[in-house]
Amino acid sequence: MGKGVEKRARLNRSLLDRKASFRRRLLTWYRREARELSFRGETDPYKVWVSEIILQQTRVDQGVPYINRFLKSFATVGRLARADLDDVLKLWEGLGYYTRARNLHKAAKKVVNEMEGRLPSTAEQWERLPGVGRYTAGAISSIALGEKVPALDGNVKRVLARLLDLDSNIDDGPTERRLWEVMGHLVQGRAPGDFNQAMMELGARVCKPKSPLCHACPVKCDCRAHAEGTVFERPVRTKKRAVPHHEIVVAAVKKNGRYLLGKRPPSGLLGGLWEFPGGKLERGESHEAALIRELKEELGIAIQPGGLVATVNHAYTHFRITLNVYRCRHVSGTPRAIAHTEVKWVRPSDFDRLAFPKANLKFLHLL
Secondary structure, eight states: OOHHHHHHHHHHSOGGGGHHHHHHHHHHHHHHHOOOOTTTTOOOHHHHHHHHHHHTTSOHHHHHHHHHHHHHHOOSHHHHHHSOHHHHHHHHTTSOOTHHHHHHHHHHHHHHHHSTTOOOSSHHHHTTSTTOOHHHHHHHHHHHHOOOOOOOOHHHHHHHHHHTTOOSBTTSHHHHHHHHHHHHHHTOSSOHHHHHHHHHHHHHHTSOSSSOOGGGOTTGGGOHHHHHTOGGGOSBOOOOOOOOEEEEEEEEEEETTEEEEEEOOSSSTTTTOEEOOEEEOOTTOOHHHHHHHHHHHHHSOEEEEEEEEEEEEEEOSSOEEEEEEEEEEEEEOOOOOSSSSEEEEEOGGGGGGSOOOHHHHTTGGGO
16 A cells, blocks of 8 residues: 555544544644743633733743733732723723723623632633633633533534544534534543643744745644645635724814823723724715814813824724824813713823723834
8 A cells, every 4th residue: 555545544534533643743843942932831821811811812932011001000909800991991001902902891890799709720710700601611621621622613623624634614614513522532631731721832933824844843743734735725814894994084173281081981892992082974074064073072072173183004803993183272172971871081190090002002102
């Protein structure tokens, strides 16, 4: 029997049939090659929880400094529960996806007020906390508590899709359920936390979306896509729609050395953050007309637009914006919290005490 035939025969056996050797190769690689990160090796469930929440939808190199600062300020779940939400959001400033911060704060209060300060001890219990889904619960419980439960994130889904050479869409429910089932079998063994992290590490560093490093893969002998030459065709995913773009005007209204700011409602996009008032242009509307209309609608005041301070481009997950920031003069009316939960006049020297959206941070220094 030729080598090629032998290879295909071995791959035709289920990955689960080769589970022990697959796990051994992967864990050996992980323990030798894993990045040295501040949260690696951590077994405190609270610290693992904070780390996992911050690293959701965030690159590791961007998230690690936030993890370190967050745990320094809120070293225990009790300290986080007692903290003011504004302080939590300020520490989160620039990281994005602020719902994560609000849910983390809400969950800490639940642990302290309803669970006598005791953190969950199983993945099933972790899932009952705000902001903790199946992946996060599995990651925390396997890493910190040694529970043999899977953690399936985007990296792991991609790795499995190639290992199994799946030609079905991994975003579809049935395929995703199959991947959870496969991971549920593979994680059964010693060091489930290390195994879950090894799969994530493999996806992040080797089995990359567009430029996989197959030559450096410790488990390429187990990979059907590598054997079939379909690595670049896997995973199959739903095609992304075109990202919409919104043109926005922003008013830097200054009076007696202070700028007028509004606090966004607690739920929804950028909830609880302070911002300079403004909004989207309507069809055919000039910047000046939009500024006058928005400030009347949002705050109930009349303004006189002045010069352009900055034009700022910023991208969110599902849309992009261009902020056109203008200096404006307050003409009449007392500002009211119509579209915000609170409005106030703030000195530039006090900007660093408030949490702003990242797009606002790009022009604050100009004011």
